[in-house]
Amino acid sequence: xxxxxxxxxxDVxxDVxxDxxxxLQKEMIEQHFARLERAPDTGEPVVYTFVPGNMTExxxxxxxxxxxxxxxxxxxxxxxQSADYIAEAERSGHSEDVCTYVKCDLGxxxxxxxxPSGTRLxxxxxxxxxxxxxxxxxxxxxxxxxxYDCPTVLFHVPYQGDxxxxxxxxxxxxxxxxxxxxxxxxxxxxxxxxEDKLREALTLSARSEDDLVAVLHSxxxxxxxxxxxxxAVYYVxxxxxxxxxxxxxxxxxxxxxxxxxxRVAAGLGPITxxxxxxxQKYRLVIEGPPNWTHFRDFWKMFAxxxxxxxxxxxxxxxxxxxxxxxxxxxxxxxxxxxxCSGCYTNLNLPSRVEMLATYVREYQADGFLINSVKSCxxxxxxxxxxxxEVERRTGVPGAFIESDLVxxxxxxxxxxxxxxxxxxxxxxxxxxxxVA
Amino acid sequence: xxxxxxxxxxxxxxxEDLDFAAVKGWLADHPGRKAVGYLPVYVPREILQASSxxxxxxxxxxxxxxxxxxDAFYQSYIxxxxxxVVELAQTGRLDMLSAVLFPSTCDVIRNLSGMWKLLxxxxxxxxxDVPQVMGATTGGAxxxxxxxxxxxxxxxxxxxPAGDEAIRTAIALYNDTRRWVRALYAARLDAPxxxxxxxxxxxxxxxxxxxxxxxxxxxxEYLAAVEAEPGRPRDNSRVIVVGAFCEQPPLGLIKTIExxxxxxxxxxxxxxxxxxxxxxxxxxxxxxxxxxxxIGNGLRTSVLYEPDxxxxxxxMKERATAAEADGIIFAAASFCDPALLDQPMLRAGAExxxxxxxxxxxxxxxxxxxxxxxxxxxxxxxxxLWGRA
Numbered sequence: 071x072x073x074x075x076x077x078x079x080x081d082v083x084x085d086v087x088x089d090x091x092x093x094l095q096k097e098m099i100e101q102h103f104a105r106l107e108r109a110p111d112t113g114e115p116v117v118y119t120f121v122p123g124n125m126t127e128x129x130x131x132x133x134x135x136x137x138x139x140x141x142x143x144x145x146x147x148x149x150x151q152s153a154d155y156i157a158e159a160e161r162s163g164h165s166e167d168v169c170t171y172v173k174c175d176l177g178x179x180x181x182x183x184x185x186p187s188g189t190r191l192x193x194x195x196x197x198x199x200x201x202x203x204x205x206x207x208x209x210x211x212x213x214x215x216x217x218y219d220c221p222t223v224l225f226h227v228p229y230q231g232d233x234x235x236x237x238x239x240x241x242x243x244x245x246x247x248x249x250x251x252x253x254x255x256x257x258x259x260x261x262x263x264x265e266d267k268l269r270e271a272l273t274l275s276a277r278s279e280d281d282l283v284a285v286l287h288s289x290x291x292x293x294x295x296x297x298x299x300x301x302a303v304y305y306v307x308x309x310x311x312x313x314x315x316x317x318x319x320x321x322x323x324x325x326x327x328x329x330x331x332x333r334v335a336a337g338l339g340p341i342t343x344x345x346x347x348x349x350q351k352y353r354l355v356i357e358g359p360p361n362w363t364h365f366r367d368f369w370k371m372f373a374x375x376x377x378x379x380x381x382x383x384x385x386x387x388x389x390x391x392x393x394x395x396x397x398x399x400x401x402x403x404x405x406x407x408x409x410c411s412g413c414y415t416n417l418n419l420p421s422r423v424e425m426l427a428t429y430v431r432e433y434q435a436d437g438f439l440i441n442s443v444k445s446c447x448x449x450x451x452x453x454x455x456x457x458x459e460v461e462r463r464t465g466v467p468g469a470f471i472e473s474d475l476v477x478x479x480x481x482x483x484x485x486x487x488x489x490x491x492x493x494x495x496x497x498x499x500x501x502x503x504x505v506a
Numbered sequence: 507x508x509x510x511x512x513x514x515x516x517x518x519x520x521x522e523d524l525d526f527a528a529v530k531g532w533l534a535d536h537p538g539r540k541a542v543g544y545l546p547v548y549v550p551r552e553i554l555q556a557s558s559x560x561x562x563x564x565x566x567x568x569x570x571x572x573x574x575x576x577d578a579f580y581q582s583y584i585x586x587x588x589x590x591v592v593e594l595a596q597t598g599r600l601d602m603l604s605a606v607l608f609p610s611t612c613d614v615i616r617n618l619s620g621m622w623k624l625l626x627x628x629x630x631x632x633x634x635d636v637p638q639v640m641g642a643t644t645g646g647a648x649x650x651x652x653x654x655x656x657x658x659x660x661x662x663x664x665x666x667p668a669g670d671e672a673i674r675t676a677i678a679l680y681n682d683t684r685r686w687v688r689a690l691y692a693a694r695l696d697a698p699x700x701x702x703x704x705x706x707x708x709x710x711x712x713x714x715x716x717x718x719x720x721x722x723x724x725x726x727e728y729l730a731a732v733e734a735e736p737g738r739p740r741d742n743s744r745v746i747v748v749g750a751f752c753e754q755p756p757l758g759l760i761k762t763i764e765x766x767x768x769x770x771x772x773x774x775x776x777x778x779x780x781x782x783x784x785x786x787x788x789x790x791x792x793x794x795x796x797x798x799x800x801i802g803n804g805l806r807t808s809v810l811y812e813p814d815x816x817x818x819x820x821x822m823k824e825r826a827t828a829a830e831a832d833g834i835i836f837a838a839a840s841f842c843d844p845a846l847l848d849q850p851m852l853r854a855g856a857e858x859x860x861x862x863x864x865x866x867x868x869x870x871x872x873x874x875x876x877x878x879x880x881x882x883x884x885x886x887x888x889x890x891l892w893g894r895a
Contacts, residue, residue, distance in 0.1 A: 162850070163849070163850040163853060163854075164850055165838075165846040165847075165849065165867075167583070167840060167841045167842075167846050167867075168843060168846050168847050169843070169847075172847070199811075201638060201811070204613065205610075205612050205613045205616070205843055205844070206613075206843055206847060208638070208811050209808075209843070209844070209847035209848060210847075212811070212812055212818065212848075212851065213847070213850070213851065215815055216815070216818070216819075216851060216854075219815070222815070224638055224639055224811050224813070225639075226637065226638040226639050226645075226811075228635045228648070229610070229616060229633055229635050231608075231616075231619055231620075231632060231633025231635065232632070232633075236651075236655065237651075238647070238648055238650075238651025238652065238655070239635075239648065239651075241647070241648070241651075242637070242639075242644060242645070242647065242648035242651075245641075245643055245644045245647065245648075246639055246644050249641060249643065249644055250639060250641070250644065418619065418620040418623070418633070419617055419619075419620025419621055419623070419624060420620055420623050420624055421620075422620075423624070442581055444581075444583045447584065447612065447613040447614050447617070447841075447843060448613040448616075448617075450581060450583075450584070451580070451584055451588070451613055451614040451616075451617040451618070452579075452617040452618070452620060452621050453581070454578065454579055454580065454581065455579055455621050455624065455625075459624055472581060
């Protein structure tokens with residue numbers, strides 16, 4: 071069921087439709103940020119970590135609250151605050167060449183650390199540097215450590231360079247968890263490691279993951295009841311951030327699944343900025359993160375063309391559940407290691423290409439698109455080759471556009487729109503050709 | 507006795523040869539042997555050597571290679587090195603390599619390993635993920651496992667698996683190599699007018715494509731020649747060049763810094779050949795010894811996690827003190843994440859310690875040096891006027 075809410079953004083003047091799950095998520099996030107703001111008074115410990123390789127269940131088993139800096143940065147982008155934050159960071163010596171998430175986060179910190187929901191973010195009691203699939207993470211927390219002067223623990227997740235995790239790599243992760251990460255969490259929170267509590271959370275995680283996967287797989291239908299990119303970034307919000315392994319997370323994903331199943335039963339498409347997209351002309355697969363500063367405009371470019379995204383890789387940066395992974399409470403630390411290792415950007419390029427080709431085939435996509443963001447070499451380096459390789463394997467034409475995560479200077483609406491329009495015309499021409 | 511000019515000419519010819527004739531010549535002279543390439547920054551060359559293969563550094567095409575095919579693989583906001591590496595490969599210049607290793611320097615080089623797998627499925631390709639957690643039972647055990655895996659794989663490629671004795675012999679050889687590299691750097695530190703960085707750099711680059719034994723011989727000859735033909739001291743400033751550990755600056759940039767009045771007395775160029783700062787033990791299990799050496803290694807660099815919260819802040823002062831440097835030039839390749847993300851922390855530390863510094867970015871194919879000359883010249887003058895203690 072969709073409800074109507076007044077748009078929160080200053081530039082959004084008209085009423086927008088929102089699903090019930092979106093409202094639920096908004097409430098969850100607001101409550102989480104309110105709790106974070108009160109943390110200095112309530113004494114709840116706070117642990118900063120990253121989305122890929124986040125170990126929310128472990129953090130919460132110590133009674134700590136997670137903060138995900140990338141989420142704050144993207145939210146700042148959506149709220150049109152990132153440009154000022156980035157400018158602030160660049161004024162203090164950060165290069166224009168590096169990740170804008172980092173600069174946005176540092177700029178926000180310098181500007182008083184007021185988070186995206188308008189509440190002050192607490193200082194971390196621990197920086198849990200889950201170094202998973204992104205080199206910049208390591209530097210990001212080295213930089214934050216200088217600002218916060220707080221304990222930091224590194225969790226190094228080896229890259230799957232050969233397309234699979236090897237025994238010595240898994241053992242390395244397990245030893246780090248036992249010898250480094252858990253002792254650091256015990257010290258930061260003053261609580262002992264409770265494996266039973268962790269198992270309980272992991273059981274809840276698996277339930278949420280089942281529901282999320284059902285939602286993502288629903289895009290195989292025609293019409294797709296979801297948008298697997300613009301919509302999916304909302305769907306993965308709770309599981310990628312503070313709510314995996316929590317009862318609220320389970321409730322959210324149950325509600326989301328029911329909502330999507332209701333749309334399937336009614337033959338409806340996803341809710342987009344322009345309303346329900348039931349008449350779907352193009353089915354696309356997208357690789358790469360979205361642009362956040364113009365998220366709504368970007369989505370609208372697709373919706374206007376009746377293009378629905380049926381699968382995306384960005385919605386797998388916090389876990390590749392749709393390929394079968396589930397958190398396993400029977401092996402609590404092993405499953406955390408397996409989870410981290412399997413996050414999308416920790417996979418090598420041949421695996422990423424194969425994933426995209428699988429999506430194109432299984433979701434019967436008409437085309438696939440790469441949104442290459444300047445900020446993120448982990449995603450972007452090699453994407454031009456991925457484009458050619460996916461085209462070669464699937465016979466489906468690809469397109470390539472460029473933007474950035476949260477730096478509005480690198481979003482050229484006219485250029486992107488032109489490219490998309492040309493691309494859709496090309497898809498039309500191919501269709502016409504195949505009919506003839 | 508070989509003259510300095512002869513040795514430098516020999517090194518320059520190797521540096522300028524983008525067809526790797528020396529490597530191909532070595533392969534022709536050693537039938538049945540193979541060559542393994544590696545990208546910056548660190549690979550365990552001892553394992554490569556012990557597998558009976560010639561280690562070959564791949565440092566791009568510098569300013570001597572027109573990029574025609576390589577640009578089709580990369581967006582404009584990716585550094586230059588991988589495009590010239592792809593160009594070298596796509597034009598057949600790296601066909602003589604039977605294996606290529608991609609160290610965990612950054613995400614660009616990491617992803618290039620996957621591209622190589624797709625482009626050259628018949629070549630052995632491995633991403634070398636060095637440990638970032640330096641405990642003996644964590645990073646040490648992991649790295650030992652990685653080394654054993656690499657050793658096994660390269661043995662299969664070369665057909666001559668590395669036994670313990672071969673690894674020990676290789677360790678001894680590379681201990682010797684590092685000793686001579688340290689000697690070269692020490693000679694420059696003591697008297698930079700005797701060992702211009704242009705010459706030191708060319709020698710080091712030559713060492714990336716010839717057998718270690720030949721490199722050692724040439725360094726020994728060079729140092730002897732330097733003693734026989736000392737230079738004349740100038741009133742230059744002593745500077746450290748920081749950040750050029752992966753994509754290498756064009757030789758013209760190094761010369762420009764020196765000609766602008768700066769003696770380079772420490773640098774990050776070609777860091778892989780001195781990544782291990784102390785000798786590796788030749789006793790006991792040699793693979794374990796290599797792993798222990800890495801874990802116990804004291805080198806601080808942008809490609810490794812810094813566990814000490816004050817480590818980054820202190821590093822520049824420590825290096826400046828050790829090198830008796832007057833100032834620091836932060837020279838990073840454009841779009842180089844490791845160097846550019848580190849720079850604010852390193853620079854803040856330098857400024858806290860009142861060490862003069864400047865920063866600029868380059869690309870391996872930078873062709874205009876006027877702006878660098880002006881910056882470095884002004885920097886040197888300002889140090890001489892106001893900066894020296």
